Amino acid sequence: MTFRPAPARGISGATATALDRLPPGVLARLDGLSRRVDHEAGSVILREGGDTPYLAAVESGRVALRLRVAEWGDRLTVVTVEASELLGWSAIVPPFRATVDAVATEPTRLREIDATALRELLGTECDVAAALLPLVLETVTTRLTGSWQQLLDTFGPREFPAW
Amino acid sequence: MVTQPAPTGWATSGPDSRAAARFLPWSRFDELIDALWADGRTVVAPVVEDGALKIAELARTSELPFGWVASTAPGIARLDRRPEGSPAAGRAFDNGTAWSGIKPWTFPAKVESLSVESGADGRLAVRVERPPSQPLAVVGARACDLAALAIHDRVLAGGPAIDPDYASRREDLLVVAVECALATSTCFCASMGTGPEVTSGADVVLSELDGGFVARADTTAGRHLLERLELPSAETEAVERATRQVAATRASMGIAVETEGLPERLLANLESPRWDEIAERCLACANCTLVCPTCFCTGMTVTSDLAGRASSAARTWDSCFTAGFAQVAGGGSFRPRHRDRYRQWLTHKFGTWWEQFGSSGCVGCGRCIAWCPVGIDVREELAAIAGKPLTTAEPSVPADDAAFAATAPVLVPGTRVLAIAPAAVEPASLRVEYVPATVVDVHPETADTSTLRLRTDDPALLAARPGQFVMVAAPAFAIPPISISRIRPDGLELTIRAAGAATSFLARLRPGAELALRGPLGRPWPIEDAEGRDVAIVAGGIGLAPLRGLLDEVLAAPDRFASVRLYLGARTPRDRLFVAEIDALIARGLDVRATVDRAGPEWLGRVGIITELFRGAKATGANVTAFVCGPERMMSAVVDVLADLDVPPEHTWLTLERRMECGVGLCGHCQLGTRFVCRDGPVFSVAELGDDLRREGL
Numbered sequence: 001m002t003f004r005p006a007p008a009r010g011i012s013g014a015t016a017t018a019l020d021r022l023p024p025g026v027l028a029r030l031d032g033l034s035r036r037v038d039h040e041a042g043s044v045i046l047r048e049g050g051d052t053p054y055l056a057a058v059e060s061g062r063v064a065l066r067l068r069v070a071e072w073g074d075r076l077t078v079v080t081v082e083a084s085e086l087l088g089w090s091a092i093v094p095p096f097r098a099t100v101d102a103v104a105t106e107p108t109r110l111r112e113i114d115a116t117a118l119r120e121l122l123g124t125e126c127d128v129a130a131a132l133l134p135l136v137l138e139t140v141t142t143r144l145t146g147s148w149q150q151l152l153d154t155f156g157p158r159e160f161p162a163w
Numbered sequence: 164m165v166t167q168p169a170p171t172g173w174a175t176s177g178p179d180s181r182a183a184a185r186f187l188p189w190s191r192f193d194e195l196i197d198a199l200w201a202d203g204r205t206v207v208a209p210v211v212e213d214g215a216l217k218i219a220e221l222a223r224t225s226e227l228p229f230g231w232v233a234s235t236a237p238g239i240a241r242l243d244r245r246p247e248g249s250p251a252a253g254r255a256f257d258n259g260t261a262w263s264g265i266k267p268w269t270f271p272a273k274v275e276s277l278s279v280e281s282g283a284d285g286r287l288a289v290r291v292e293r294p295p296s297q298p299l300a301v302v303g304a305r306a307c308d309l310a311a312l313a314i315h316d317r318v319l320a321g322g323p324a325i326d327p328d329y330a331s332r333r334e335d336l337l338v339v340a341v342e343c344a345l346a347t348s349t350c351f352c353a354s355m356g357t358g359p360e361v362t363s364g365a366d367v368v369l370s371e372l373d374g375g376f377v378a379r380a381d382t383t384a385g386r387h388l389l390e391r392l393e394l395p396s397a398e399t400e401a402v403e404r405a406t407r408q409v410a411a412t413r414a415s416m417g418i419a420v421e422t423e424g425l426p427e428r429l430l431a432n433l434e435s436p437r438w439d440e441i442a443e444r445c446l447a448c449a450n451c452t453l454v455c456p457t458c459f460c461t462g463m464t465v466t467s468d469l470a471g472r473a474s475s476a477a478r479t480w481d482s483c484f485t486a487g488f489a490q491v492a493g494g495g496s497f498r499p500r501h502r503d504r505y506r507q508w509l510t511h512k513f514g515t516w517w518e519q520f521g522s523s524g525c526v527g528c529g530r531c532i533a534w535c536p537v538g539i540d541v542r543e544e545l546a547a548i549a550g551k552p553l554t555t556a557e558p559s560v561p562a563d564d565a566a567f568a569a570t571a572p573v574l575v576p577g578t579r580v581l582a583i584a585p586a587a588v589e590p591a592s593l594r595v596e597y598v599p600a601t602v603v604d605v606h607p608e609t610a611d612t613s614t615l616r617l618r619t620d621d622p623a624l625l626a627a628r629p630g631q632f633v634m635v636a637a638p639a640f641a642i643p644p645i646s647i648s649r650i651r652p653d654g655l656e657l658t659i660r661a662a663g664a665a666t667s668f669l670a671r672l673r674p675g676a677e678l679a680l681r682g683p684l685g686r687p688w689p690i691e692d693a694e695g696r697d698v699a700i701v702a703g704g705i706g707l708a709p710l711r712g713l714l715d716e717v718l719a720a721p722d723r724f725a726s727v728r729l730y731l732g733a734r735t736p737r738d739r740l741f742v743a744e745i746d747a748l749i750a751r752g753l754d755v756r757a758t759v760d761r762a763g764p765e766w767l768g769r770v771g772i773i774t775e776l777f778r779g780a781k782a783t784g785a786n787v788t789a790f791v792c793g794p795e796r797m798m799s800a801v802v803d804v805l806a807d808l809d810v811p812p813e814h815t816w817l818t819l820e821r822r823m824e825c826g827v828g829l830c831g832h833c834q835l836g837t838r839f840v841c842r843d844g845p846v847f848s849v850a851e852l853g854d855d856l857r858r859e860g861l
């Protein structure tokens with residue numbers, strides 16, 4: 001007995017990376033700035049407060065974005081990033097520091113675009129900026145709205161006045 | 164504007180002898196009351212109490228309010244003596260409406276409705292109270308009171324569910340109505356098409372003249388009553404005076420309400436700034452709902468003995484103006500602001516009532532205006548919100564009313580009765596009896612959630628469908644609605660999160676405990692809608708419980724469906740439900756995509772809100788039927804994502820949470836627009852819900 005849907009049935013997931021949505025010309029220019037890197041499970045990809053050395057498209061695997069919560073003596077995973085998503089938007093947003101720890105929770109392959117070169121390209125190539133920035137904003141927006149949902153859960157009203 | 168001709172039931176002769184008028188002189192009025200008493204009836208009539216007119220038990224006819232006259236204005240209700248020697252000083256009923264109407268006698272503010280007792284052997288006894296039929300006679304009911312009674316007949320006894328207490332009290336009620344000879348400044352029954360002429364609902368109709376009454380019988384019981392009195396025929400002149408008198412009352416009615424298209428106009432203005440203005444004045448004191456003769460919302464008040472072995476539940480009047488009315492488990496309220504509650508009241512009364520019950524919920528008695536401590540005039544608010552100016556023109560009735568009138572049974576030639584809307588649900592699904600069920604296993608799911616396996620041999624419960632719920636009674640606690648999480652050959656499973664006192668008690672039960680269940684209730688998941696289609700089941704947190712039975716049924720016959728996918732969200736990894744079951748299903752090949760909102764470092768699965776599970780998906784959902792349950796905010800976000808993926812709204816199904824106290828659409832708590840969630844849902848399609856899904860404060 002199988003419950004698996006046939007390919008492309010129902011709500012089918014995309015397997016492409018986020019960058020594959022860019023026009024071929026833009027993608028070609030980014031190719032020159034990028035490299036594929038494999039991260040082992042448990043490896044720390046970004047450090048909260050540290051420089052963000054690249055903007056990356058996750059090709060496979062899973063990366064946990066974690067906040068340090070000192071009084072819990074632990075780190076809290078607030079979101080995970082997977083294939084078809086971007087990692088490291090802070091590479092192109094001042095002050096270019098990571099806002100979370102990014103830790104691979106399973107073997108993960110990233111396509112990393114060098115931050116310095118990318119910022120320079122964005123400053124000079126309007127068509128690259130026009131194509132890439134919406135993708136980055138989409139990522140930020142998704143994280144933002146996800147955070148709002150979590151805030152509702154954390155701080156939502158629990159009691160109402162009796163009258 | 165549709166102008167309603169002034170109806171009258173008065174006639175001196177004609178083919179229908181019921182309409183033939185008699186004359187009851189004041190000197191023989193006692194004979195009428197004596198005849199009612201002789202039949203063993205309690206007789207209630209208007210009397211003066213605490214400076215106001217109230218319908219109370221009559222001990223002698225001298226208690227009637229002879230010579231009193233009411234005057235009203237927004238926020239003002241006065242009762243004064245008529246000057247000695249004035250023409251109407253000797254009249255008993257020429258004085259305006261009683262503040263209470265007759266509702267306290269047919270639908271008392273508090274009645275015992277249920278008792279739950281645990282015996283020494285642990286067996287549970289649940290008794291639904293049904294008062295014995297008590298013969299009652301109401302003397303002095305007004306046209307608006309009778310219209311309200313007809314509305315209550317529809318709401319409380321017209322099905323699909325029937326209030327047993329109301330039905331019992333209504334069984335042997337005899338009504339002697341009096342046509343109004345006085346309209347106070349807050350009366351607007353002519354606008355609402357309910358008066359001042361008494362055209363239906365009374366057994367005997369009186370018109371008070373100087374020296375006596377013109378009387379007619381409108382029913383067999385009324386005819387028998389008048390025949391016993393052997394009254395003479397009324398003089399033609401007296402009948403004409405009665406007709407002119409009530410016509411003059413109609414003509415003297417002041418501010419009118421433009422009812423044509425009112426429901427549509429009102430519901431088109433749900434975001435009017437006027438709601439905020441009213442909220443500045445409205446105290447949410449609930450006076451308007453307490454004096455309203457049609458308001459029927461009730462709550463359950465449970466009292467228990469100290470040992471917690473026996474308790475009783477009383478059905479008490481409640482009001483949609485109180486903060487707790489729309490409050491749900493966990494403390495949230497769907498109508499936290501005064502504006503939400505006033506809007507709910509007004510739009511229900513004048514708008515959604517039509518679709519639910521086939522009539523307006525307002526009879527134009529004006530009590531809500533006079534007894535509002537800050538003088539909010541509903542006529543003024545309707546004109547301001549629904550976009551038509553105040554008028555003093557001829558009264559009208561909604562255009563739809565003409566259609567109802569054409570098909571309604573005619574009691575008196577030229578009159579109409581309030582229309583009866585068809586029942587929305589088959590009566591068989593609305594059960595009022597409780598049956599026992601024994602806890603045979605308790606499985607802790609999370610720190611605050613347990614699954615109870617209950618054994619019962621009740622055929623109705625065993626025939627429950629996924630998505631339905633049961634009311635769960637145990638001594639000393641409120642009776643919560645609980646979704647059925649699994650239907651077994653020998654019973655049910657209920658997965659209960661400890662969100663309040665009752666659910667905390669239930670979630671901590673041990674095997675051997677006995678409960679009483681009422682149900683199954685509500686509309687199930689329409690599994691047949693998914694046949695041949697791709698099934699997407701989307702659950703957030705405890706929302707997986709009502710979907711578990713659906714999942715069981717879908718996976719029992721997967722060939723009926725093109726594919727099955729399960730999308731799961733939970734607050735944290737420790738809040739996931741049915742973990743072992745889900746893991747087993749994954750091992751069997753079910754496509755399960757899961758996420759949690761936050762997690763510690765030990766969690767290696769996905770973290771993020773549930774909509775992220777659909778991230779990057781292609782818009783290939785046209786053949787998908789989705790079943791969604793979770794917090795309303797989560798469902799709203801999922802609905803957006805599914806729409807982006809082309810999942811049709813008519814194939815996207817949700818189960819809603821609202822405060823459900825009665826489970827059968829009688830208490831009013833779970834109203835959402837034109838629906839009662841317990842009775843018409845809790846499962847709805849997104850297409851059915853329309854804008855109501857996201858409407859704030861609804």
